[in-house]
Amino acid sequence: MKKVICKIEYDTDASELIQKKVFGVFGDPKGYEESLYKTQGGKFFLYGYGGTESPYPEETIKRLAADKVKAWQNS
Template sequence: MQRLYEDYLYDTENSKIIAEYESPFFPSNFKYYKEWLYQAPNGKFFLYGEGNGSSPYGCPAYDSGMEAGADLRPLTFDEAKKWYQNTLDKLYRVDDIMDGKDPEPNYPTYCRLFKKNNEKEKE
């Protein structure tokens, strides 16, 4: 998917997947969705997600109900960090986040992306 925001083309094909999250619902459930955190070649973060009608990605349908949809939105560094932290919190309840492999959210990736960059910003 591609989307132009503030004169920059965000493109899922040419960006790196940092992490992905799948909601705890079955794919047949109206609340089901899946999200991917990407980092563009220039270092900008964005979130791409898709889901069923009652998910955060649902769209209005012609019959005044809701249907499946998808969206891409840019994230600031702090928004990407918060999304990653929230995703780690959700996964920590069921999985071991210390030994996860990319693109599964895991603590070593979080430190590499967000703790190092955050320390550099403070200097």
């Protein structure tokens, strides 16, 4: 998935997958996955998708500040 945020392109295919988290099970409408990526330019972002009742009812990409990465990884 690709998304441009503030003139910066975030692309899951061109970025390094750092970590993935799964919440719930396949088919659970509240279940979802979040994946942490790092771009070639050193920017971090989250890619999320999930069930219709999850925080990610549609595929989305969100920027993640470098100082928030450890907190996300430890949550």
